[in-house]
Amino acid sequence: MVTGFGLDLAGYTTNKTSLAAIECQDRIANVTLLRRSSFSRERATTSFVESVLKEEAFDLQRCINLGPIAVDVPIDLQGLPYPDAPKQIWELTRRPIDSELRAMPPFAERIGAPVVRFAAIVRCATAGNSLGKSIFETYPTAIWQKLGIIPGAYKTRRKEKAKERGEACVALCKSLKIEPVLENDDDIDATICAVTAVAPEDFLCKPEDYSLERGLLPCGFRLLKKNPFDRICVREEDFSQWMDSHENDK
Numbered sequence: 001m002v003t004g005f006g007l008d009l010a011g012y013t014t015n016k017t018s019l020a021a022i023e024c025q026d027r028i029a030n031v032t033l034l035r036r037s038s039f040s041r042e043r044a045t046t047s048f049v050e051s052v053l054k055e056e057a058f059d060l061q062r063c064i065n066l067g068p069i070a071v072d073v074p075i076d077l078q079g080l081p082y083p084d085a086p087k088q089i090w091e092l093t094r095r096p097i098d099s100e101l102r103a104m105p106p107f108a109e110r111i112g113a114p115v116v117r118f119a120a121i122v123r124c125a126t127a128g129n130s131l132g133k134s135i136f137e138t139y140p141t142a143i144w145q146k147l148g149i150i151p152g153a154y155k156t157r158r159k160e161k162a163k164e165r166g167e168a169c170v171a172l173c174k175s176l177k178i179e180p181v182l183e184n185d186d187d188i189d190a191t192i193c194a195v196t197a198v199a200p201e202d203f204l205c206k207p208e209d210y211s212l213e214r215g216l217l218p219c220g221f222r223l224l225k226k227n228p229f230d231r232i233c234v235r236e237e238d239f240s241q242w243m244d245s246h247e248n249d250k
Contacts (some may be wrong), residue, residue: 001025003067003246006193007039008140008186011113012052015042018186021063021242022194027230029198031178031191037239049120057125062243064127064134066250070197072189073114074098074106075122075137076218081107096216101142132220138196139223140189146205146225149175155185178232191234196224203228 002024010016019034038055063069078095086092093105104111122128127135144151152168153161172188173181182188196204205223207214 002198004194004197005063005067005069006190006195006197007069007071008190008193009039009071009073009114009118010186012043012047012117013045015040016186018184018190019239020187020190020194021246022191022198024198024229027228029195029229029232031194031232031234032242033187033190033234033236034239034242035236040239053120053124056121057127059239060121060125060127062247064130066243066246068134068136068197070136070138070193070222071118072138072140072193073111073118074218075118075131075135075220077106077115077119078216078218095218096212097210097218097221100211101139103139103142136197136220136222137218138193138221140192143192143196143224144172146223147175147227154188176227176232177230178234180234182234187234191232192224195227195229195232196222199224199228202226 004022006020006022008016008018017040019037019039021032021034023030023032038052038059043052060069074095080093080095083091090099093108094103095106097103098105106112106115122131122135141151149172151172153164154168154172156165166183169183169185169188170181173179176188176192178188178191182191199222203224203226205225207217209225210217
């Protein structure tokens, strides 16, 4: 049995972070959406950063003690925001992989808040050496492209598009073989991050699959190119209860 985690990380004030644990054997995966972790608590901007980071660093360490975790934010920033000898303007805000995949720039977009948040958590947990070993970066939008999936409007927040959003979630979960259907994009992204964390090498993109010069791929960056599972069954559980039971079994 292989265990891993997926973290769809948002900013502190949005209450949109989702954490998923995955346990798999052969072609079957069981995913548990872990509720009420320190990552998912909504925080005021006046909260004391030291106590918050200690809680999050502790929970991150608990996860990587059990298995790898894939997070959907840039981690290896490759010198940003001070790149070494940039030649083109985009190099001031994007890494080569962001340019190739047309991803959001780590600092010059709304993704900036989660980027600096996770960087602070990793520093507090002194887990920098785990990058590429038990901590990975992934990008769900690029995964859909690699899998040949058109995800539809599963991320829309507009009330008048609630029906379209629901239909997109149903179609996306069907394509990914997730059951039952997940009703929001955060849980879907956390689940695919978890799948990416534990996927065997044959199901991941290799360096030669990117049109990047050698050495320009960020450390710990991985993308799923094939779904390793015939069935992904999802349920929910309290984070502390799930972790306690699995740490006791280890």
